Amino acid sequence: MALAATFLSGAKSRLLPASVPFRYFGAALAFHLLAWLLVLLGAPQLTGFAGGLGAPLGALHAITLGVLLMTAMGASLQLLPVATRQSVGSPRAAAALWWVMAPGSALVVAGMAHAWPGVLAIGAALVLPALLGFTLLLARNLQGARGMPVVVAHGWAALVCLGVLLASAGSLVATWMGWTAAPRAAALGWHVAFAAYGVMGLLIMGFSHILVPMFALSDAPAVRPSLRWLAVACAALAAAAAAALSSAPWGAVFGCAAAVGGLVALAGHVLQMRQAMRTGMRRDLGPSFRWVHAGWALLAASLLAALVLQSGLVTWPRLAPLFGVLLVCGLLSVLMGILARILPFLASMHAPPGRRGPPMPSTLTADRPLAWHHRAHGTAVALLILAVVLDSAWLARAAGAAGVVSAVAMLLYFRFAWKRMHAPPAAPAAEPARAAPVRFVASPKSAAADPRPPASGSQPTSSEDPAEHPAATQAGVSSGQGSSHANRAAPDGDAPTAPPPGSPGNGLR
């Protein structure tokens, strides 16, 4: 609870304009759709994928570059300045990076999917400098950080990994252009370990230290154990780097050590997060967080698959593609779960405040598209894993089709939050209507309200104490994703924020 209050206090003044993070999240969701379309169209190649250019590598990078990195960039540009208590250098630079990153990523994906090395190289010439710019922006911010040492330490470690990602990606692209570069096997080993587990894994671990306690209304996890798990993760990455450079038997020894270290670090992190959820005032973080849990399980499964692969004890040909699918679906599930939570939260921070402050995040949550996304995402991930295990192109096609449904649902969810964020606050309702939510006052535990964004400057500030705040208490009755209709009717004791005419949420509901 303390963390949520600390994090939110003054957060508004350090927020970037809404258009900056939202352009990254919007692009991420568009690339999400592209990725599943590529799975659908490239299904026959996907199940037997053993590296090289083609639709599977295009789909993989539509997810890794387009969805994961794009979301990570939007989230870090927004959250890190709040965590480090200083603004990001220049909002213009943060916005400009997107204009290089988004088309560059599209070219990389097109070059990979169609096996056009020239287009891949042009895309890389845009993406790699954009990522370098992002690295510098973050490094500058971390340098003057005041507070949240765990988040800052994870940020630095992720930036080092980002450096390795840039070098290995540049080398791999150069190899496809026929230029002299580092040996492909070594570059690929570094690339997979540092891009997926390093950059993405460490950023997710670091930001979870802000987001999970904030949503669960719990204290932040203790600093020392958090830094210990970070150190284990870094040692595992160092072992993975050594494995990529060594030949047998040392390659296998380092590889197994890396997988075991990764498993230990992940287990330590997950236990800390579960402890935060157990001790928080809000126990049920809603269906989106079930995807975060599923993502953790898939990531653990990917590390187990890596352990078996590295040990050389099993020579099952499906194991390598299975490792890739578990890894990518794990990262995707965690990020989609978190994105579904932070989109309405950020939208409410940026929305024009009503009489009693900003609207509750639950009023900016479109339940039906979200429910569609959860169902379709689960189906797509399960079918994709089965498709790889059974080597079935038809199952891969079905996975692609389910994935397309999940991606369209997330785009509708995004549109709903975006439109509501721009809707003008409704005029205050008549007195009797405002009194209605008092009926919902529940036990203080149901402070389980969405963490309410800080009211801005001149607006009257509503109480953060749910016991004193009927609307917050009422929101606590909902599932955690704002599915309560009562909640929707009068989100904060004011009249509801008026939906824009023809908003998708209404139509879909």
Ligand code: HEM
């Ligand atoms: C978070 C970011 C990234 C992740 C998680 C990631 C992940 C991966 C993975 C898992 C592979 C191995 C595919 C296989 O099994 O063969 C791969 C290959 C590759 N990646 Fe990335 N990648 C990322 C970013 C990038 C970037 C920014 C570029 C360049 C612009 C890039 C270029 C390549 C190339 C060219 C290959 C093909 C290697 C080959 O088969 O020769 N990647 N990536």
